[in-house]
Amino acid sequence: MNALEISNLSKKYDGFYLDHLNLTLPQGCVLGLVGENGAGKSTTMKLILDMIRRDSGSITVLGKDNQKHLQSLKQDLGVVLDEVGIPACLTAKQVGKIMRHTFDRWNDAVYASYLQKFSLPTDKPFKELSRGMKMKLGLAVALSHDPKMLLLDEATSGLDPVIRDEVIDIFSEFTREESHSILISSHIVSDLEKICDYIAFLHKGKLLLCEEKDRLTEQYGILQCSQAELMQVNEKAIIGKKLSPYGAQALVRRDRIGPGWSVRQVSIEEIFIFMVKENG
16 A cells, blocks of 8 residues: 555646655655745645645545545544644643544653653744744654654754754654655755655646656766866766766766766766756
8 A cells, every 4th residue: 555645736826836746755765845935845735735725636644545545544643834833822731731622542651751751842932943943843753652654844954964864864763664655855855865756846836857866866877077078978878967167977877878878977967957947
């Protein structure tokens, strides 16, 4: 069973169109959504949670239609959105008491351990917490009711590098259970590179690419050469390029470039930047 199946999903706003999105997240895996602001990452998350109505397409979460079975699915989903939806007046202690009556599998001990791990005050109102602390409280809630799947929209945003690294370790631990899966969006591509099995590139509402992370770095590479040398490269090998008075840099398909060219390793972030520039 796939943890998530999105088929021909569309949503239109003034000035934005999520254009027939197709995504699959296998169970037990982590799928990272990469995209600039306004690419459609948050819209996709809200559509999965049926917070906004889709114009067309279908969404299946943990084998169930997300609209028909939303209430039962909420028990199995740990959710942290870009804006953590906790009332401003509530303290972490009060949040725990409310969640105890919200989730069937809520675990007070697990919640307390995350509050301690994240150094979160228990009696400070949510409105007085920093953005990073708000995100950490959202993560503590998401992880404390034995979810089968995490939906994380910019969940590492606002966290310092040390805490981000700890959170990524928590996510890696979470997916050691074969039935656990994660969909995570982030503009911090280095975080996604550390934990994701699959990477999807969204740009202006369109899916540019969705592929296994390791296959991406195997398939693509960076060629650095002069502009004259670049003219000799098979055009079908070039995905995107940057030209300057000092030479040329191109993202290329390794299987199409042919012998004799020196191609260096590429990062996920570089692949995304070249593809976005090529697609306007």
